Amino acid sequence: MKVVKFGGSSLASGSSVEQALNIILSDPQRQVIVVSAPGKRESGDIKVTDLLIKYANEVLNKQDTTEIVKQIFARYQEIGHYFGLSDQKLQVIKDILVALSEQTYPNSDYLMAAFKAHGERLNARLIALILQHKNIKSRFLDPTEAGLIVTGEPNDAWVNPESYLNLDQVKIAKDERIIFPGFFGITPSGHIATFSRGGSDITGAILARGFHANLYENFTDVNGIFAANPNIVDQPESIKKMTYREMRELSYAGFSVFHDEALIPAIQGQIPINVKNTHEPENPGTMIVPEKDFEPDNTITGVTSQKHFSALYLHKYLLNKEAGFTLRILQILYNHNVPYEHMPSGIDDITIIFNNDFLNDQLIDQICNEIQATINPDQLEWIDDYAIIMIVGEGMKKTHGVSRQILDSLDEQGISPRMINQGASQISMMIGTKKEKADEAVKIIYQQFFN
């Protein structure tokens, strides 16, 4: 049995849903279908998830929601009408949408999560309606019914292992198609909580593990995973095969096409993943496989960049001899509930790199002041213009001179690294640069290894 996930870009309009349905029906093994909310139909369009966020904010601010409800319903109506569903049949979608604003929630975070989750919940219901209209045996299955339990923040939850015991109990008939909404689960107290954005990939991986699938197919709008972001490098090569850990590093560092957290259930269940194109299903796409099934063809598998970082640079003579130095800094970060991403260090220097999502100006001031008072460094500098380039490849372990090649090619184009981190992971190298140099650095490294 295969678990198949369709991203929002594959379900944005009636014609793309039709392509998705053709893919599902062309293979009887495609029995579990995970759907995202309708995405962008063209550039400039708004994803249904973002419309739902707007709807939630209007409810929170006690504004009139007539227009936004109309706008969201119109997205489902357009798809439903494409398949000949009447407004009467679609009324259930509208009713659920309206009822969202009439329910009570434990707090505004849970309200936001419940609204967001309905992008996928309504789409799964709609697709099940379409299949029934076509007389295809199918069933809408909800996380509540299936026991997909999640823990953590309402808008950044993770799977509770109990879910796998529950999923094991779900019966699927041989000729049946299950339509399952992605992106959310149910907390132990019965409330909706979502994964982080892009999290329908995670649902697909959880179901693939929970239902012991032999393949997790992830359908998107491009021919698999490219060796570099196509918005930075013109027509990059598509990766034929890669390992779980290569994908994990690349998706963590900017390959937004596949969610980094979705790798974990697949690794736990040792289920191969095939990232494919809904609009070109005959293209083999990219296989993501366990390390034991992989022999690298290239030195480098992919190169990516992320720009949403800041760094705190500290210099203090004899830092290396001061026991508890790092502990005191980490305690300050812990007190403010601020995680850090990387911490490269020298004998008298340390740089701490942060994800900007966890910071604001006030917090930065507080942290810097407390570090100044507690540590009394010789130099403290906050750098808010920080990007990280990540170069990943199982082939790097076996090849000599890769770092020299990378650094030389950057140097030739006048890009000097602020930080180099190699060795922590045997299959990747991280380079810190200025934000405005990040895309250029990705292009240079791509040219060096792929052209």
Ligand SMILES: Nc1ncnc2c1ncn2[C@@H]1O[C@H](COP(=O)(O)OP(=O)(O)O)[C@@H](O)[C@H]1O
């Ligand atoms: N390395 C990469 N390989 C392929 N696509 C990438 C890569 N990096 C960024 N992307 C972008 O990711 C998009 C697909 O992701 P997304 O829109 O989230 O898909 P979906 O809606 O199917 O979940 C592609 O259209 C592409 O522009």
Ligand SMILES: N[C@@H](CC(=O)OP(=O)(O)O)C(=O)O
């Ligand atoms: N719809 C959610 C979850 C998701 O995975 O979407 P997509 O498959 O379009 O990336 C979001 O926009 O974040």
